[in-house]
Amino acid sequence: MSAAPPRHPPRTRTVVLLAVLAAVAAALGTAVLVRADAGLTVRQVTVDAVPMTEVRGGPPNPDARRPGVVIAHGFAGSARLMRPIADTVARRGAVALLIDFAGHGANPAGLGAGTSPATLAANLDVAVGHLRSQPDVDPAQIMLVGHSMGAGAVTRYAAEHPEIARTVAISLPEAGELPPGRPTELLLIVGGAEFPAFRRAADDAAKRGVTVGRRPAAVVPGVEHISVLFAPRTHEEIADWLPSMDGNAPPRPFDRLAGAALLVFAFAVGVVPVAALFLGRRTAVTLSPARRSAVALPSGRPVSSATALRGFVLLGLAVLAGGFGAAVAAILPTNRLPLAVGGHVSGFLLVTGILTIGGHRWLPAATRAPEIADEPVASQTPARAIRAALALAAYAILAVALPIHLGLTSARPVGARWWLLPLVLGACLVFLLGVERIAAGRTWRRLLVVAVTVVVLSTSAVVGLAPGFVLLVVPLFAVLLGWYVLWAAVLGRYAPGRWLPAVVGAALLGWPIATTLPLT
Incomplete structure (x- = not known):
């Protein structure tokens, strides 16, 4: 199988158009939210x-x-x-x-x-x-x-x-x-x-x-x-x-939801120009023959059997890691955090992430997810990469907290939520680092792992391993994971590696868990 083709960032014209679209959607969303308060x-x-x-x-x-x-x-x-x-x-x-x-x-x-x-x-x-x-x-x-x-x-x-x-x-x-x-x-x-x-x-x-x-x-x-x-x-x-x-006066129950939805759209579209601003363009660098052979199958090798084997092994790893995480989450110290349901979910994500990272490391080389060869690499200093990560994480927090708080429910930390935030965000980060290790930059692999995670978490609630209330929040959990997959696909066009999508995704997933679920 030949190496996967490079994935180039969008053109400058596309970036500008998306920035304008995001600004228009944000203005419309703000206007709808202001209208909801009229009178x-x-x-x-x-x-x-x-x-x-x-x-x-x-x-x-x-x-x-x-x-x-x-x-x-x-x-x-x-x-x-x-x-x-x-x-x-x-x-x-x-x-x-x-x-x-x-x-x-x-x-x-x-x-x-x-x-x-x-x-x-x-x-x-x-x-x-x-x-x-x-x-x-x-x-x-x-x-x-x-x-x-x-x-x-x-x-x-x-x-x-x-x-x-x-x-x-x-x-x-x-x-x-x-x-x-x-x-x-x-x-x-x-x-x-x-x-x-x-x-x-x-x-x-x-x-x-x-x-x-x-x-x-x-x-x-x-x-x-x-x-x-x-x-x-x-x-x-x-x-x-x-x-x-x-x-x-006729009821207008959808005003705030509509305004929040427009803000969500604005932030989702805006991630492209924001990534372009902080990460910049990339230069394609061809890997050495030795590195290429380590990350991609040689040309001419039958694809079907190797691909099927890899898919089954990675799917099995995700299921086993999630199943074990669900089984032990109830006895972990995270389950005793003063955050109802959120403590259990954090423990589940933490264990699932650790097992996914460890399990993938010990897989036979032939069954690991191959990295993408000939991948453009970021031409930026470590300091700039850190600044970009902090800026994108802050943007992700704003993108998830603002629409939820203005259009759905409270998403502002108070009291113990401030010290719970880093714990929950850390558990989400470990889980998403595991997802990125399996995905190796491929969107469909991310979708596969998060889908397995949602199914395992839902099943654990049905059989009594997780609080029954989990079933009511699973739809929002699935939406947040889907948003992470979308953002990770965008970021992958600017900066290779696993850590940046995981950091941004942890902000998207962890902030609502820590701020919306009840304190105990």
């Missing part, structure tokens, strides 16, 4: 160490009392994840109050004893008390809205506080603790594509006579556990369930 007044408050966000459809007016709505997120969520619901009820005339439970979002406190009902109830008590104290809120018209863990918290709270006017439970996890007939005026919302347990919980609550009102539950078709929060039907149901309604 709303937002105020950040902290009461008894609980961070909260007030959202109103206009300036406060003490002479016009409005309904008040406390909005509670689910496990691994945040106030920012629930912001579109707050926008909807605020535009309908209510005062919305978003809360960050302990261990989530901007709240640096730990979860406590396993997200105990007492901790959640205490946080809700602070939020309800603060909302009632607002001069433009009618204390007799307080409504609670909760999702998943938050749905369980608000229904329990409303059952014990009959003065709560109405309650909305989105994706209620279970209803066994609720007394029959309480809370009154409870609206259940569940996604049609959710896990069966959530559908059963809604059915159980309805059969036990907990709900009172128009109908026992609203099933939103075609959405699962997270997308149910952004479904227009969900927003209409909540707005119609308000104790009183002053306005008929």
Whole structure:
């Protein structure tokens, strides 16, 4: 087999066009995010160490009392994840109050004893008390809205506080603790594509006579556990369930997501001009005959058998490394980090990476992934390479943190997250160095390894080796790994070697794990 052809960086014209496209997409995304805030007044408050966000459809007016709505997120969520619901009820005339439970979002406190009902109830008590104290809120018209863990918290709270006017439970996890007939005026919302347990919980609550009102539950078709929060039907149901309604503004649940998506596109396109700026052009250098023979099969040798053997061996290495990583992650010290789910995932990635690197080193030479011969090499000093790596890693952090924080959920480190960041990033780096060792610069090999990793991690959650909540975050995990593959392919055109794509990929993957998953 002849050596793989050199992969040249894009032409200067292409780089310029991509820079312009990235700037336009970033401007459009910013405009969409600004539009999402149009007509709303937002105020950040902290009461008894609980961070909260007030959202109103206009300036406060003490002479016009409005309904008040406390909005509670689910496990691994945040106030920012629930912001579109707050926008909807605020535009309908209510005062919305978003809360960050302990261990989530901007709240640096730990979860406590396993997200105990007492901790959640205490946080809700602070939020309800603060909302009632607002001069433009009618204390007799307080409504609670909760999702998943938050749905369980608000229904329990409303059952014990009959003065709560109405309650909305989105994706209620279970209803066994609720007394029959309480809370009154409870609206259940569940996604049609959710896990069966959530559908059963809604059915159980309805059969036990907990709900009172128009109908026992609203099933939103075609959405699962997270997308149910952004479904227009969900927003209409909540707005119609308000104790009183002053306005008929249509919900716009996709504004923030659309703005964030444009920013993601801008950063993805922008990686090409950024790489060109910091890494520069490369000069093709032909390897010596001895080096060529070490990294590529001689011309004329049958390709099929060698390629098939190499593919099976590398696939087996990825499966074995991932399987062993899943098996031992629960007993590693990383599993005791104060980061729910994230500690387990970090341990899994760390062990998988170590085994992949070690296993590949001990493979027979004929089965190792060949490097690409005649590969252009970077004509830059080590100091410039380090500066480029730092700049690209910072760009990657901005690319992943900014869209998530502005359009989806909280991605800003607080409290213990600052010292957890280097640990999680280090585990991701070791894993991606292993991926790069197997891939040897080939995109399809990266895709193969990350696909195996996603399947192994999902399977470990199904069989009980990993927390069940992993299944809910695996889609985002897969998207982040796919983004790493895309960026690695771009960087490979400017700088050879394994370390740079691994460093940048670790920033893309590790930052969300360390900043979005709950502190314990």
